[in-house]
Amino acid sequence: MKALSVLSFESIGRRAWKVWRRNLLTFLKTWRVNFIPPFLEPMLYLFALGFGVGSYIDQVEGIPYVRFIAPGLISISIMNASFFECTYSSYVRMHYQRIFDAMIATPITIEEVIAGELMWGATRSLIYTILMLPVFIGFGVVDLPSSLLVIPFAPVAGLLFAAIGMCFTAITPNIEALNYPSFLFITPMFLFSGTFFPLSMLPEPLQVIALSFLPLTHVVILIRSMTLNLLSASLVPNMIWILGVEAILCVLAISLMKKRLIV
Amino acid sequence: MNLGQRMALVIEAKSLEKRFGETTAVRNVNFTVEEGEVFGFLGPNGAGKTSTMRMIQCASPKTSGSLEVFGLDVGRFAREIRRRIGVVPQESNLDPDFTVFENLLIYASYFDISSEEARNRAEELLSYVKLEEKRYSRIDQLSGGMRRRLVLARALINNPSLLILDEPTTGLDPQARHLIWDKLRELVGEGRTIVLTTHYMEEAAHLCDRLVIMDQGSILVGGTPEELVRKYAGTHVIEVGSSPDAIACLERHGIPFEITGGYIQIFSEQVQEVASHLLKECPEHEMTSRPATLEDVFLRLTGRRLRE
Numbered sequence: 060m061k062a063l064s065v066l067s068f069e070s071i072g073r074r075a076w077k078v079w080r081r082n083l084l085t086f087l088k089t090w091r092v093n094f095i096p097p098f099l100e101p102m103l104y105l106f107a108l109g110f111g112v113g114s115y116i117d118q119v120e121g122i123p124y125v126r127f128i129a130p131g132l133i134s135i136s137i138m139n140a141s142f143f144e145c146t147y148s149s150y151v152r153m154h155y156q157r158i159f160d161a162m163i164a165t166p167i168t169i170e171e172v173i174a175g176e177l178m179w180g181a182t183r184s185l186i187y188t189i190l191m192l193p194v195f196i197g198f199g200v201v202d203l204p205s206s207l208l209v210i211p212f213a214p215v216a217g218l219l220f221a222a223i224g225m226c227f228t229a230i231t232p233n234i235e236a237l238n239y240p241s242f243l244f245i246t247p248m249f250l251f252s253g254t255f256f257p258l259s260m261l262p263e264p265l266q267v268i269a270l271s272f273l274p275l276t277h278v279v280i281l282i283r284s285m286t287l288n289l290l291s292a293s294l295v296p297n298m299i300w301i302l303g304v305e306a307i308l309c310v311l312a313i314s315l316m317k318k319r320l321i322v
Numbered sequence: 323m324n325l326g327q328r329m330a331l332v333i334e335a336k337s338l339e340k341r342f343g344e345t346t347a348v349r350n351v352n353f354t355v356e357e358g359e360v361f362g363f364l365g366p367n368g369a370g371k372t373s374t375m376r377m378i379q380c381a382s383p384k385t386s387g388s389l390e391v392f393g394l395d396v397g398r399f400a401r402e403i404r405r406r407i408g409v410v411p412q413e414s415n416l417d418p419d420f421t422v423f424e425n426l427l428i429y430a431s432y433f434d435i436s437s438e439e440a441r442n443r444a445e446e447l448l449s450y451v452k453l454e455e456k457r458y459s460r461i462d463q464l465s466g467g468m469r470r471r472l473v474l475a476r477a478l479i480n481n482p483s484l485l486i487l488d489e490p491t492t493g494l495d496p497q498a499r500h501l502i503w504d505k506l507r508e509l510v511g512e513g514r515t516i517v518l519t520t521h522y523m524e525e526a527a528h529l530c531d532r533l534v535i536m537d538q539g540s541i542l543v544g545g546t547p548e549e550l551v552r553k554y555a556g557t558h559v560i561e562v563g564s565s566p567d568a569i570a571c572l573e574r575h576g577i578p579f580e581i582t583g584g585y586i587q588i589f590s591e592q593v594q595e596v597a598s599h600l601l602k603e604c605p606e607h608e609m610t611s612r613p614a615t616l617e618d619v620f621l622r623l624t625g626r627r628l629r630e
Contacts, residue, residue: 077431084428085419157415164379164409165432165480166401322342322382 074167078175079182081158086183097140097187101132102194108255109200120257122287129200130283131254133191133209134216137282138275140187141180141217142245145224146237149176154234159320173316177221177309184217185210201286208285216278219301222308223274229315248275253283277301330357332484332515333378337387340373340539347373349539350387355517360510362526362533363519364616366624369536371519372412375488378517379409391484405433408477412488414469416461422472423448423457426479433480440479447475451505467498474505485509487518491525503529523617537624547616554622555614556589560596562609571603580622589614589622 086093109125116124152158162172188210195201227240251261252275258266269276277297284290333355340348348370355361363371376382377389380400389396391403417425423444430440448454451471456464464472470490477485490506491499506529510516520526526533527547534544543550551557562568564586572579572588577596579588590596593611600609 074432080431081417081428088419156418157411157413158417160381160411161415161417161429162432163381164404164411165429166405166434167432168401 072171074171075174075178077167078162078172079178082176082179083182086186094190097136098190098194101136101191104132105129105195105198105200125198126200126287127257127283128255129195130209130286131252131279133188133195133286134252134275134279134282135249135254136187136191137184137213137216137278138220138245138248140183141219141221142224143241144183145176145180145221146228146231146240147234149180149225150228150231150234150237152176153228153320163320169317169320170313173225173313174309177218177225177312180221180224181214181217184220185214188213195286202288205288205290206286208290209282212281212285215305216281216301218309219274219278219305222305222312225312226308226315229312229319248273252276253279274301274304331355331390332357332392333361333517334390334393335374335387336389338374338377338384338389339386340370340377340382341385346539348377351536351539351541353534353541353544355515357515358510358513359531360506360516360518360529362530363517363536364521364523364526364533364620365519365536368538369624370539371536372488374536375486375517375519379407379486380404405480406482407484407486408480408482410470410473410477410485410487410490412492414473416469416472416476418461421458421460422453422464425461425472426476429476430479435480443479443481447478450478451475452501465498467494467501470494470498470502471505474502478509483514485514485516487516489519489521492521499525523615523620527616535620535623542623543619550619551614551616555618556591557614558590558593558611559614559618560588560590560593560600560609560611562586562588562600563607565604565607567604568600568607571599574603575599582621587618589618 105125105128109128113124113128118124119127159169159172163169192201192206192209196203196206223244224240227237231237251265251269252258252273253269254275258269258276261269277300280297281294281301284294331354333353335351335353338348338351339346351370351374353361363374365371373382377384377396378391380391380396380403383397392406394403396403417428420428426444426447427437427440430443431437435443448457451474453468453471453475456468461469461472474487474490477487485506487506491502494502503525506516506518516529518529530547532544532546533550534541535550536542543554545553562585564581564584568586569579569581572586575596577588577590577599579586581587588596597609597611600607
């Protein structure tokens, strides 16, 4: 009951948006650095893997390889945008810049600070998606208009990885230790979540593990169904998985951070 | 109970305690701070000053006892209390991604101050702390003294009635320190209440109406600077080079003394009398006499042992 009260309207009210706004303003100040890399990176993968490697691959599950990996690349960008924002960047704001301390000396509470940070991580996923999607559309590797659903879905998926990242930030002893989740959790997800090859190519036990413990798997399934116009009711469990895990992890992230900072 | 008197209490702590696991940072502390006064916490490192300040500003929950700010319990009314206080932390935590002026604006937004009012207040405060010319500078381009002034300006953005300053002038040059002192005195003149910690006895004597000296989590003594000096150090301090015959002379006359770092210190109201004994009986020693200060009180009460 106590953990759930963090989600109440009172604590995650409009003050969390002030924290969010602070991050948006700094993001806009350095927009050049912020806009170009997330835009360029998926393009590089699209060319190297989609058009390069892809020319040796006939079809995957009946579709051209480049069209198969396009939703995987979008999903990875969504994951990276919010995960890295809520790990390294949040850690810098918390530990080196002491911005959270400055904020909680005002009427803003620690719950609102962390909620604002999570919302900002999700927003970053949305911004990257809005930047990337037109290019994928331009290359004709995603279908219209169903692909436009990726835009409203991006912050929903982004919040999941923001919460995962924030949980690690709350327990990490130092900034270097954030390399563990980055290499041991994010990298396997990047490769084994049905991003570059179908999940069905994995041995069955690994498929179960991927579906249970690699959140990106569900995000890739949903986004692929959007870009290939294959939406169906069979996707509801994936959506429920994402929303359920996300709700739990947001509450966990906030309470772990409170434990760390309010002593 | 006299209602008028109660209204004038800005902070009231009763049997206040703060424990971190096994260690007790603040131990059964009692004090009150009245409206419009400058109240100081003195003590060596690890005395519990910062822990006490953090509890007052609702940044750290108390372990036991009671603590009220503006008559409100710090646990239940943290948001209301924070709305009415300004905090200058020990380490400047300005936002490095914004300019000087933007730092004030963004901080105002955390207090729900409208952007027009924020601009007006930020303008006023910039000129108040003499940073108008640095308006567009980044934080890393400011000197230590400028940063401190900006933190002070930031703490005033919500027009607080209570200001909490943790070592406001540590590391500043004398010019910057005096400017901060002037500003603090002006702020008290406007009817605000100030609570501060400091390592500088001169600063405490200069600014504080009342102060407490803490050590190892407890309050040792409290009072006005003058009271404390009179009570714990007398009016004067006589210092003589340490030697067996000087010690013998003092013992003969039953004059209490302390030996510290190669010289003898005598805290006394009867300077003339002590001096004449010493001059008569061991004239070869160098002897000085000076007015007692808060630093003498502090060192007598907390000892000379180095603190981490």
